[in-house]
Amino acid sequence: MKIAVCIKQVPTREWQPRLTDQKTWIREQDASYEMNEPDAYALEESLRLREKHGGEVVVCSAGPARVQTVIREALARGADRAIHVEHDSLGAADAFVVADALAAAMKAEKFDLVLTGLQSDDQGHGQTGVILAERLGIPSSTIIMEVQVDPSTGSGQGGTLRVKRELEGGWFQWIAMPLPALLTIQSGINQLRYATLKGIMAAKKKEIRKASVPEGLQPAQQIVSLAVPTRSKQTQMITGSPSEAAKELVRRLREEARAL
Amino acid sequence: MILVIAEQREGKLNRATWETIAAAQQLAGGMPITIAVLGAATGGVAQELSFAAVSEVLLAEHAALDPYTPDAYATACRAVIESVSPTYVLLPHTYQTRDFAPLLAARLRKPLITDVTGISGTGTGAIFTRPMFQGKLAAQVKPLGGPPALVTMQIGALRADAAQKGGSAAVKKLDVQIDSATIRQKPEAPFREAKQAVDLAQAERIVAVGRGIKSKDNIPLAEKLAKAMDAEVAASRPICDNGWLPMERQIGSSGQTVAPKLYVALGISGAIQHLVGMKGARTIVAINKDAEAPIFEVADYGIVGDLFEIAPALIAELEKT
Numbered sequence: 001m002k003i004a005v006c007i008k009q010v011p012t013r014e015w016q017p018r019l020t021d022q023k024t025w026i027r028e029q030d031a032s033y034e035m036n037e038p039d040a041y042a043l044e045e046s047l048r049l050r051e052k053h054g055g056e057v058v059v060c061s062a063g064p065a066r067v068q069t070v071i072r073e074a075l076a077r078g079a080d081r082a083i084h085v086e087h088d089s090l091g092a093a094d095a096f097v098v099a100d101a102l103a104a105a106m107k108a109e110k111f112d113l114v115l116t117g118l119q120s121d122d123q124g125h126g127q128t129g130v131i132l133a134e135r136l137g138i139p140s141s142t143i144i145m146e147v148q149v150d151p152s153t154g155s156g157q158g159g160t161l162r163v164k165r166e167l168e169g170g171w172f173q174w175i176a177m178p179l180p181a182l183l184t185i186q187s188g189i190n191q192l193r194y195a196t197l198k199g200i201m202a203a204k205k206k207e208i209r210k211a212s213v214p215e216g217l218q219p220a221q222q223i224v225s226l227a228v229p230t231r232s233k234q235t236q237m238i239t240g241s242p243s244e245a246a247k248e249l250v251r252r253l254r255e256e257a258r259a260l
Numbered sequence: 261m262i263l264v265i266a267e268q269r270e271g272k273l274n275r276a277t278w279e280t281i282a283a284a285q286q287l288a289g290g291m292p293i294t295i296a297v298l299g300a301a302t303g304g305v306a307q308e309l310s311f312a313a314v315s316e317v318l319l320a321e322h323a324a325l326d327p328y329t330p331d332a333y334a335t336a337c338r339a340v341i342e343s344v345s346p347t348y349v350l351l352p353h354t355y356q357t358r359d360f361a362p363l364l365a366a367r368l369r370k371p372l373i374t375d376v377t378g379i380s381g382t383g384t385g386a387i388f389t390r391p392m393f394q395g396k397l398a399a400q401v402k403p404l405g406g407p408p409a410l411v412t413m414q415i416g417a418l419r420a421d422a423a424q425k426g427g428s429a430a431v432k433k434l435d436v437q438i439d440s441a442t443i444r445q446k447p448e449a450p451f452r453e454a455k456q457a458v459d460l461a462q463a464e465r466i467v468a469v470g471r472g473i474k475s476k477d478n479i480p481l482a483e484k485l486a487k488a489m490d491a492e493v494a495a496s497r498p499i500c501d502n503g504w505l506p507m508e509r510q511i512g513s514s515g516q517t518v519a520p521k522l523y524v525a526l527g528i529s530g531a532i533q534h535l536v537g538m539k540g541a542r543t544i545v546a547i548n549k550d551a552e553a554p555i556f557e558v559a560d561y562g563i564v565g566d567l568f569e570i571a572p573a574l575i576a577e578l579e580k581t
Binding site: 011013014015016017026095096099118121122123124125126127129130131133134135139140141142143165166167168169170171172173174175176177178181186187188218219220221222223224225226227228229230231233235236237238239242243245246247249250252253257259260 | 330331354355358359361362363365366367369370371372373374375387391392393394395396397398399400401402403404405444445446447448449450451452453465489497498500501502507508510513514515516521522529532542543544545546550552554556557558559560561562563564565566569570572573574576577578
């Protein structure tokens with residue numbers, strides 16, 4: 001089975017936002033980066049499916065040169081090769097531009113299965129995967145918690161897929177669909193593996209194919225401004241040593257909030 | 261005009277639809293509002309919505325819309341949009357919307373602005389506020405490329421009871437064509453994994469733990485604090501994903517929504533998905549080592565510090581009296 005996994009590089013959870021002078025984007029040069037968390041789960045799932053059904057796992061990422069770091073990390077964890085759609089503007093691009101850029105680079109590969117995380121920890125549109133599926137002309141299902149592949153069935157093509165989709169409030173649903181297909185993966189679907197030293201060494205020799213961004217891609221939305229969100233509540237910060245803070249909090253919860 | 265896509269399942273309206281209607285009324289600035297109800301047998305949903313102060317309710321019923329599939333919904337919504345030519349299409353940001361709205365936007369090649377928490381301005385020049393970077397930043401966003409723009413409203417961003425009623429909108433049937441051969445997903449019946457052993461919705465006080473608790477071995481610390489506060493223990497998603505606490509103790513968009521008297525967030529950074537499940541609590545306490553954590557945005561009381569020092573101090577203080 002030929003599996004693609006789409007990975008985005010995003011600022012780390014610990015990163016403190018700093019904005020450009022126009023306040024329409026972050027200062028990318030100041031950020032520290034990591035693999036988007038739901039994408040890491042999608043990668044792990046693709047590696048598990050390859051271990052079970054054979055084939056190859058191809059990492060696909062759209063972004064500036066810096067995203068090579070997460071591509072190498074994914075290769076070190078076990079992916080076979082990579083496609084990097086490279087352009088400086090892709091770091092701030094919207095879901096339409098990223099999906100169109102990925103689709104152009106991925107289409108000829110004719111993947112049996114494409115996995116993405118369900119949303120990114122940066123812009124968080126939660127759209128790129130589904131738009132990519134439509135551009136590749138394949139069905140999609142989102143917020144997936146389990147993947148079963150039956151390569152031998154289906155209407156003569158590449159087999160069928162049965163996936164567990166998460167609904168709200170603790171409900172789930174199994175959904176069947178033909179391959180090829182695209183799934184957006186929920187965090188926590190599996191236990192992540194980390195790269196071994198052997199994997200890191202092997203990754204250095206793996207192929208990363210560079211692809212360029214097609215001309216004329218149109219964004220569908222524009223960030224007019226970015227700001228630290230305004231507080232909806234006046235938070236009373238309690239300071240002091242742990243025992244002083246604890247004493248003061250308990251007093252306020254009893255006397256002011258009457259919550260204890 | 262503004263089109264609101266209602267969400268219903270088996271004739272039961274998802275209440276988040278009323279929040280979306282409230283958003284449409286705020287955005288309208290004189291534009292008429294139409295609500296569309298999609299499904300196979302939607303019962304009294306269209307009638308229920310006709311009491312909203314809107315101009316029309318469209319009922320698009322088709323056997324292929326039950327059970328829900330993204331392919332059928334995208335097809336039906338596209339048909340409704342093309343028949344009424346809206347400026348905006350508003351939807352509640354539910355899991356169902358997250359599944360089909362990007363497909364609809366991709367087919368229409370029109371913008372989709374998701375998880376919107378606020379709208380400034382009315383009519384065609386409106387700007388939409390949505391969280392980015394896990395809620396660390398709020399972005400003001402405008403759609404590009406001409407109408408319609410699709411907008412999904414974060415659950416709880418507006419109040420359902422803010423929707424103006426008192427209307428008597430006509431309910432009009434709309435025929436939509438769906439070729440069942442184009443529906444590629446075949447869903448089975450929804451199910452629940454765990455019987456709810458605890459009903460967190462009924463708890464007066466909740467102590468919830470997040471990533472900051474670091475290891476399963478530290479869960480007893482949270483349990484001890486909960487006991488001292490006469491509270492139930494709950495958790496954010498990563499804790500339950502790791503199996504450190506059972507799934508039924510998960511608070512957030514994929515777990516339970518709670519509104520207790522007291523909510524203590526221990527080492528929870530406050531991702532949007534978690535905040536949705538608890539921001540209705542009367543008093544919120546946040547204890548976190550990161551002073552910039554979004555959880556402090558919704559907290560009434562905050563302590564910046566090491567929970568492994570503060571929680572034992574709190575237990576000691578509570579046990580004193």
